[in-house]
Amino acid sequence: MGQPDGSREVRNKVQSSATRHRWGVILAGGDGTRLQPLTRLACGDNRPKQFCPLLGGKTLLAQTRRRVAKTIDPDHVFFVLTKKHEPFYEEALESIPKFQKIVQPNNQGTLPAILWSLLHLFHADDRALVAFFPSDHYFRNEAAFISTIERSFDFAEKELDSVILLGAGAERPETEYGWIEPGSVTSTGFGREFAPVRRFWEKPPLETARVLLAQGCLWNTFVMIGSAAAFLEMIRHTAPVLCERFDAALTNSDPGSEERKMQVVYDGLNHLGASDFSRQVLAVSTERLRVASCGEVGWSDLGEPRRFIAALAGNGDENPWAVAEICNKCGLTHEQIVTLSGQEKSSTPVQEPVMLPSSA
Secondary structure (H helix, E strand, O other): OOOOOOOHHHHHHOOOHHHHOEEEEEEOOOOOHHHHHHHHHHHOOOOOHHHOOOEOOEOHHHHHHHHHOOOOOHHHEEEEEEHHHHHHHOOOOOOOOHHHEEEEOOOOOHHHHHHHHHHHHHOOOOOOEEEEEEOOOEEOOHHHHHHHHHHHHHHHHHOOOOEEEEEEEOOOOOOOOEEEEEOOOOOEOOEOOOEEEEEEEEOOOHHHHHHHHHOOOEEEEEEEEEEHHHHHHHHHHHOHHHHHHHHHHHOOOOHHHHHHHHHHHHHOOOOOOOOOHHHHOHHHOHHHEEEEEOOOOOEEOOOOHHHHHHHHHHOOOOOHHHHOOEOOOOOOEHHHHHHHHOOOOOOOOOOOOOOOOOOO
16 A cells, blocks of 8 residues: 655654554445435446545545545554445455455444454454544545544543544534534643533534534544544443454454354344444443544535535535536536535525523
8 A cells, every 4th residue: 555655664663652553444334325326427336435436536435545544554554344345445455455354244334343343453452542434524624634633642542441533613504414512621631622522413403503503513523533442341331242242253263264253243233234333332422432623624424415516616626527517527417416416406494593402
């Protein structure tokens, strides 16, 4: 894998003990069905958006790899994938060692994906500090995002029981994002940057989103940083049966048997449906959580065509095709862009804001 700059080799030689224990996990196993109207037009098939070259001529996964490599050694980055997507990632990740690729038999949601990767990592490095990254998001200001990652790793090294969530400065009263409401900030050795999490708001109605925006609440980027032990402790408290089952499958298993054991464990999950890490773990573990703001970094989850088009508009200099008659990156006509972006829909009527509840 290519290095982000010529100084990485030198930096690797003088790594601190903490840096040697820094790891990243890129979550690339999702199906991305909400953006399929656009990815189908762009690529001619139903591939998930992380494997589609929608921005700058590179896939969103490739852009995430490049971004993560600015702060974590590429040899310390794992990829959580799904077997049925192999035709879309096989060539792009062919140089990645097998140990760094965690291939799920099927997508069972974010909780199993995160839990398996944590146990996989913890067995290799029980002092691991780990950052989780969605594979298909967009940051207009990457420098500010990376700087927050670095400071969060430093905080996690000192506060081993905490898990830090990265929040993006909200730019509008978005009703399709999750929001984080910070609690009262107390001064620490890191200043007042890492606030406790008061509560989460998942896809709030417009009037609530307006209040959240006015009160300085943050969009939830789902980028998380903490010790592997802290993450595992949260899961043991909130999903003990699942944690025990996964841990038993991985304990004392040789590398060659991991894929087979994963198949057996995932087969046992089929009747449960997808398990969501945010809802089943984070939302009931707020006492462990801190939130750090990246500021207004132009973040988007690119979760549906309207937000994808909005990201293009904010990055127009690098994507002139977004306003061309026919998109030379994905083949979309101007009419298709307008339709996918939802610009033909009437705007939502203005409503009076409401007060947030005084307690979680």
